[in-house]
Amino acid sequence: MRLHPSFPRPSAAMADKARSLLERALGPSKVLTSPEACLAYAGDESDQEPVAPDAVVLASSAEDIAKAMRAASEAEVPIVPRAGGSGKSGGCVPVAGGVVIATLGMNGILEISREEQVAVVQPGVILADLHAAVEAEGMFFPPDPNSLKMCAIGGNIAENAAGPRAFKYGSTRDYVLGLEVVLIDGTRLRTGKRTVKGVTGYDVTSLLVGSEGTLAVTTEATLRLIPNPGAVMTLMALFPDVYASGRAVSAMIAAGVRPRCIELLDEGTLDAVRARGVAVDARARAMLILEVDGAPADCEAQAERLGEVCAVDAIDILVAQDAAQRDRLWEARRQLSPATRAMARYKLSEDVVVPRDRIPALLEETRAIEAETGIRMITYGHAGDGNLHVNLLWNDAAMAPLVERSLHRLFRAVVSMRGTLTGEHGVGTSKADFLGLEQQPELIELQKQIKRVFDPKGLLNPHKIFPRRQLEAAPSVVDGRAVALHGAC
Numbered sequence: 001m002r003l004h005p006s007f008p009r010p011s012a013a014m015a016d017k018a019r020s021l022l023e024r025a026l027g028p029s030k031v032l033t034s035p036e037a038c039l040a041y042a043g044d045e046s047d048q049e050p051v052a053p054d055a056v057v058l059a060s061s062a063e064d065i066a067k068a069m070r071a072a073s074e075a076e077v078p079i080v081p082r083a084g085g086s087g088k089s090g091g092c093v094p095v096a097g098g099v100v101i102a103t104l105g106m107n108g109i110l111e112i113s114r115e116e117q118v119a120v121v122q123p124g125v126i127l128a129d130l131h132a133a134v135e136a137e138g139m140f141f142p143p144d145p146n147s148l149k150m151c152a153i154g155g156n157i158a159e160n161a162a163g164p165r166a167f168k169y170g171s172t173r174d175y176v177l178g179l180e181v182v183l184i185d186g187t188r189l190r191t192g193k194r195t196v197k198g199v200t201g202y203d204v205t206s207l208l209v210g211s212e213g214t215l216a217v218t219t220e221a222t223l224r225l226i227p228n229p230g231a232v233m234t235l236m237a238l239f240p241d242v243y244a245s246g247r248a249v250s251a252m253i254a255a256g257v258r259p260r261c262i263e264l265l266d267e268g269t270l271d272a273v274r275a276r277g278v279a280v281d282a283r284a285r286a287m288l289i290l291e292v293d294g295a296p297a298d299c300e301a302q303a304e305r306l307g308e309v310c311a312v313d314a315i316d317i318l319v320a321q322d323a324a325q326r327d328r329l330w331e332a333r334r335q336l337s338p339a340t341r342a343m344a345r346y347k348l349s350e351d352v353v354v355p356r357d358r359i360p361a362l363l364e365e366t367r368a369i370e371a372e373t374g375i376r377m378i379t380y381g382h383a384g385d386g387n388l389h390v391n392l393l394w395n396d397a398a399m400a401p402l403v404e405r406s407l408h409r410l411f412r413a414v415v416s417m418r419g420t421l422t423g424e425h426g427v428g429t430s431k432a433d434f435l436g437l438e439q440q441p442e443l444i445e446l447q448k449q450i451k452r453v454f455d456p457k458g459l460l461n462p463h464k465i466f467p468r469r470q471l472e473a474a475p476s477v478v479d480g481r482a483v484a485l486h487g488a489c
Contacts, residue, residue: 004049004429007463009097010077015054018075018099022055025067032056041082041100045147047348048090048429053080053100060105062180062188062219069217070186072099073459079184080461081213083123083155086147088349089428091159091212095463101217103154110220112137117225118177118194123154123218139225142169145424146337154218160210162424164291164333167384168260171424173209175224181208181216184455194222207450212426213461215454229260229293233303234320234329237310238284242266244313245286246360249383252309253356257302261291261384263333266363268378272339283315288383289333291326336380344376344393348403350410353387354419365413366390372409373402387423411437427465435467 010018022031032038033055043050054077057068072079078098085092094100107124114137121130127148134141144163145151151161157179162171178192192198192205208216239245242264249262265273265287270280280287288310292302307317320326341347354362366377374394381388392406411421411434421431421438435444448466451458 004095005468007096010054010075014075014077015097018072018077019055021071021075022057022068022099025071026057026064030058030060030064032058038100041085041102042093044085044087044090044092046088046090046093046428046430047346048093048095051093051095051097053094054097056100056102058105059101059103062106062182065101065103065182065217065219066186066188068099068101069182069184073184073186073457076457076459078459078462081154081158081217083152083158084126084147084150085155086145086151087155087159087426087428088351089159089212089422089426089430091426091428091461091464092155093429095429098459103217103219104152106154106219107152109133112139112225114139116194117196117227119223119225121153121221121223123152123157123221125153127151127153127156134225135228138228140228141175141223141225142166143172143175146333153221153223157209157218157221158211158213159424159426162382162387164261164263164382166387166424167262167382168258169226173206176205176209176221177224178222179205179208179218180220181218183216184457184460188219189216192222196224210426212428212464214451214464215460217460231296231299232291232293232326233299234326235288235290235292235303235306235310236318236320236329237288237290237306238281238315238317239286239288239313240283240315242286242363243360245288245383246357248288248310248313249356249359251312252306253384255305255309257305257309259290259292259302259306259384261289262382263289264359264380264383264388265289265333265336266379268376269336269340269380272336272343272378275343276339281316289329333380340378340391340393343378345395346393346397346403348392348407349425350390350392350407351381351387351423351425352390352410352414352419352421353385353423354414354417356383356386358417358419359383359386359388361417362388362390362413362419366410369406369409373406375399375402375406377406377410382423385423386419407434429464432463432465433467433469435465 038052041056042052059065078096080094081101082092104124106122108122111120142165144165145161156172160173267285370377376393379390
């Protein structure tokens with residue numbers, strides 16, 4: 001377990017006032033106050049220790065959220081929005097207590113328009129359900145985080161969720177046309193547009209997407225859809241080492257082939273897969289899962305070209321023969337998180353991004369960190385866009401300082417490679433103290449000023465994103481020379 005700071009909670013009098021105001025505004029049936037009931041809303045899928053809120057609002061409408069925001073603001077207690085609770089950065093953990101707004105009850109798909117290619121949804125819609133609904137209409141909503149069976153649209157918007165298909169299709173932000181949100185004082189706003197084009201005023205919608213619930217709470221989203229691409233083909237290529245797989249990725253991109261997914265599994269990850277009973281050639285020390293889509297003839301041509309590129313270094317190349325085989329392959333990929341979790345008592349998953357040509361260098365660095373600290377590190381993720389999930393595994397709680405040292409070294413290496421600390425999980429609490437390694441102090445202060453405009457008292461999802469302690473800036477490499485980055489905070 002990593003060490004996390006604790007934050008002051010509202011006083012008993014403030015918590016009582018909030019509960020009273022909430023019950024008066026919403027009725028007791030929509031407000032949970034017992035410690036047992038509140039505990040179910042204390043944590044997420046990150047390593048952040050769960051913290052029970054003082055009350056939970058079971059929202060069923062935008063007006064419920066507006067009333068809850070006004071009550072929390074009047075009582076001056078923190079308020080934290082929560083969708084599916086599948087986040088990996090502590091984003092919906094009420095670290096300072098207060099009120100959680102649970103939005104899963106707002107799960108309506110209000111409209112799917114084939115003519116306008118839009119969907120209008122509430123924040124509690126489960127992503128897999130949205131996929132099924134739009135695909136039944138011949139449409140496609142590309143973002144596909146591996147938690148799609150439990151994550152909800154509100155959380156996807158808050159974290160700008162992505163997934164394997166982001167290499168070709170982009171992340172959630174690319175598909176959000178407009179939002180209805182509630183501000184901390186209960187004001188309801190509509191941002192953005194319904195049309196594909198539009199440049200009226202500032203792009204507030206894009207600002208809100210990825211703001212991790214710190215600026216406003218989403219009550220409705222207008223999403224851009226695209227036509228269903230049609231046929232899909234999935235390939236699995238096995239390599240003798242990760243460097244060979246990296247060369248293949250570079251070669252396929254240079255050749256102009258653009259799969260919708262390029263997933264990398266390193267040697268440690270393949271060991272985890274084998275331990276779960278999945279048969280993988282013992283010679284393989286790296287694997288790429290490749291997926292193409294489009295018209296059937298286009299898929300055949302793309303798959304053939306990918307096979308040619310991979311054949312230069314690959315041990316073997318397999319093609320899924322039907323949808324059932326493809327689903328089994330992807331289900332194995334989606335089980336990697338629990339598979340790696342079973343390998344040690346403690347697990348921490350980081351989602352760093354580096355330029356594609358630096359992936360081998362990053363993997364070399366993880367091996368060096370592992371050798372130095374004894375913290376096991378295995379890696380898999382989205383090789384197409386350089387977004388890799390580096391998993392730290394350890395068994396002894398006393399190793400927490402070594403985990404922190406490993407994280408420092410990993411993040412500094414990522415920044416020195418001109419990468420970024422998070423590609424899809426968000427900053428939350430888990431990376432807040434490392435933000436200054438990547439961003440200069442002036443940029444962090446500007447973001448804090450934006451936060452104060454939306455939330456003057458700092459009540460909405462507090463203690464997320466922004467650093468709490470001083471860190472030395474990470475080095476950067478320019479033209480082979482190490483230089484200091486601006487950004488110690």
